[in-house]
Amino acid sequence: MKISLKKTFRFAAISAFYISIFGGFVVLVMVKKMINLPFQNLLIFVLVFFGFIYLYTFLVLQYRVEKFIYRRVKKIYEDISLLESSTFIEKPITTDIEELTREVKKFATSKKLEIEMLKVREQYRREFLGNVSHELKTPLFTVQGYLSTLLDGAMDDKTIRKKYLKRAEKGVERLIYIVEDLDMITKLEVGDLNLDFSEFDIVDLIQNVFDLLEMKADKKKISLAFDNYHIQPIFVYGDKDKIQQVLENLIVNSIKYGRESGLTEVSVINLTKKKVLIRISDNGEGIESQNIPRLFERFFRVDKSGARSEGGSGLGLAIVKHIIEAHKEKIYVESEFGIGSEFSFTLKKAQANNLKNIL
Template sequence: MFDPKNLSPRKVSFYTALGLAVPISLIDFIIEQNWKPAITSFGIILIGGYLLFSFVLERFIYRKIKVIYKFIYQTKATRRQETYYKYILPKKSLDEVAVDVESWAQENQQKVATLQANEEFRREFLQNLSHEFKTPVFAIQSYVETLLNGDSVDPVIGRKFLEKTAANVERLTTLLQDLDEISSLERGEITIVKRNFVIQELLKDTFESISIKAEQKQIHFSIKKGCEAPIVVNADKEKIRQVLLNLLENAIKYGKTRGSIKAGIYKTDDKRILVEISDDGVGIEEKSLPRIFERFFRTPTGRSMDVTGSGLGLAICKHIIEAHKQTIHIRSTENVGTTIGFTLDAKKD
């Protein structure tokens, strides 16, 4: 059946030769008034035209198309590919070739976009990494040089400088440990050992370990009403403790004085438990929410309020939760507060 939108090279050659053979043989019949020479000329023109057009298409047009396909695959053709180019490819219509080329162009456009995004991410990551290292290193350098150059430094001032130097060394150590941990998480080198435990008990223990920080800002921690009944989850307890520690420290750090932190624990279904940590602090602007789990990313408000963290806490949380094959999410409104939630497996018998 004639389909102008899906013509192979052989069909194109045949229809072209037929289009020439019919009118020429009709003219020959009209002139000679004899059907035998007309049929002879029809056969000769049809066969000769078909062979000629096939040769031209194969030699000049589809030979170029084969080169395009080789360029698309970007490789020296193997014996198998040569067979494909020689016997299978010529059966494709020009429309099918156009679809293949368009698909290849879209795929490469997506790759280019991904590469550009990765390059932008790499550039920003290096800038942030440089900033995080530069701040404590320069501070240490400044304090040490002052102590070395001062012939008669007051002992009280000298001790104060040493304490600040020690604090910046500790910050560098924390940063290096966090970098090492997130690298291990991304490489899948940290093993997740799951066991059953009560999530409310872990929440209380974790907050108790940093309660002195909360007391300094008079921040109160509680488990929401209706969520007090013990719920058992199946997860790596120490890894989840680390997640909760990061989330609670952030809630204290960015929470308002005399504010509150509330934890909610919900059974979403028979297989999943949702854990949420909410604060009533400064909140996060909407445009920053999609990037909040990126390494070293901090909002302008967060960066101005905190100069001690590594900027890797939420990124580590995300990797730990994903290593559990679970999800983590955030909701926030400026000057209202932030809620970060993640799911865990329910108790396993």
């Protein structure tokens, strides 16, 4: 810790002046009464005395007061250094009270913000651990229940044995699904997941996702469609597999929260010469405004009971956000409760599209 005293002489100078004036006046009266000196000699004597007493008083006050203040200020710095504030303890010690007040106030404000942020993170950590525990516990207890039943004697019945083993297998598959999603989101957050960039037709990819989810949508009689039936191929640049995962997660969500006999519509819009906007909209139940800021949090569910009955790891939208951000793109959400929702994200156009636009 550097020590750099900033001298502030004003207090010592003014105090020494008052003391010297008083001392000079007392000496003047005493000398005049005790010794009969000419006025000129008396004035010189008083001025010399005033100068000496002023200098002595000033030095004593300056040294004593500054040392007194410095010791206490240094103690403040040492106490603060226990909090390991690298931004504060690296600064030189100052005995300027106004400057010290500003520094301490600035330090206190930064610590207050840091504490508030830690409280938010701690709350988030507790919620996250609670959610992970709940998500893993449900399939684990399901598997454990079926296996225990089989071990207790149901294994002898071939029909029951086959049915319970299949159900246990589904529980294990759900566990694997949750663990794989957790592994992926961890890699995405730390930037440890390599993206395989290539040029591909986003329209064709969307159609493939429609084909994969057609049966799931048919169960709720939800139609999957482009907003423009005659949409032309549009080539984009990104990780095809990860973008397919984004589309699947968003469309599955629209089916999961969609109305019976509803509609999920996808559109691809030429946003700029270098960007396209992929928009997934539905006429489902919508999302309440207070829930929108938390949609992309891990394990956050708008309708917890309903969402869990539909399955899923609760990590879909968090993964979507991280994949889009890994592409250095943006994702947006708009929703009106009772009317429907719209998720959209940007992607970079392939060079062939850029040349076509320029020509």
